[in-house]
Amino acid sequence: MSGELSPIDKAKFVAAKRAVDFVEDGMRVGMGTGSTAAWMVRCLGELVREEGLNITAVPTSTRTAELARDEGIKVVSLDEAKWLDITIDGADEYDAHLNLIKGGGGALLQEKIVATASDRMVVIADISKQVETLGAFPLPVEVIPFGWKTSKALVEETLVGMDVLGRETSLRMNGESAYITDEGNYILDLHLKRIADPHQLGYVLNQIPGVVENGLFVDICDTVVIGFGDGKVEVRDINNGTVEESQFDFVDSDNLFADLED
Ligand code: 5RP
Secondary structure, eight states: OTTTSOHHHHHHHHHHHHHGGGOOTTOEEEEOOSHHHHHHHHHHHHHHHHHOOOOEEEESSHHHHHHHHHTTOEEOOHHHHOSBSEEEEOOSEEOTTOOEEOOTTSOHHHHHHHHHTBSOEEEEEEGGGBOSSTTSSOEEEEEOSTTHHHHHHHHHHHHHTSOBSOOEEEEOEETTEEOOOTTSOEEEEEEOSOBSOHHHHHHHHTTSTTEEEESEEOSOOOEEEEEOTTSEEEEEETTTTEEEEEEOOGGGGTTTTTTOOO
């Protein structure tokens, strides 16, 4: 497999591979969305099929639900599961406090609900997602289609009073049409460059009529598992302040997921 994957994909894979060690038999697992999360779903699928791991999954998008089912993982709704033991998801940015920007893949609403309904949120990411200050990645804000231009104008007005470096906003597109989320909403991407106070901004954005949710995950993530292209993995836990390192050996796993393209 190592010959077929780019360094960035190796980094995503090793982060996912290490993170599934946190999943125990009988757990209810929240499954994130995106290319890194997809590796996690495949790793868990392998454990389910080959080692009889018994888990119940709550996916955060139709894409992830489909992949999980294809992998032979039992999928239920959050309402059926009620509460989750762990959620494993990717991120677009994480800072030293493990505050996140999420939603690059458009699934921030279900992702935030599922992560918040979990005892533990584990983020899996390659090292390129690490930032000193959040905001270089455009902040996704989910808005309802009704009156979205008014919501956009209100968001822009609100940003004037916020400690951010940029204030440009754009409607996320899918070709010629607006991108539509799983809930039938639109996404505004906020090009802020630097977010001095993610907690305040996240709170204020959610007060605007028409805004459903924003992609700032503040005080939600417990652990980040960081993958590197050479197979190194670092696990940082914000609650106990620990940092652990390990090394994944690609040679021993040559045929793992060999038939998959990401
Ligand atoms: C989807 C997300 C993803 O977790 C985020 O965009 C990271 O994706 P990837 O692992 O593909 O880089 O928030 O809404």
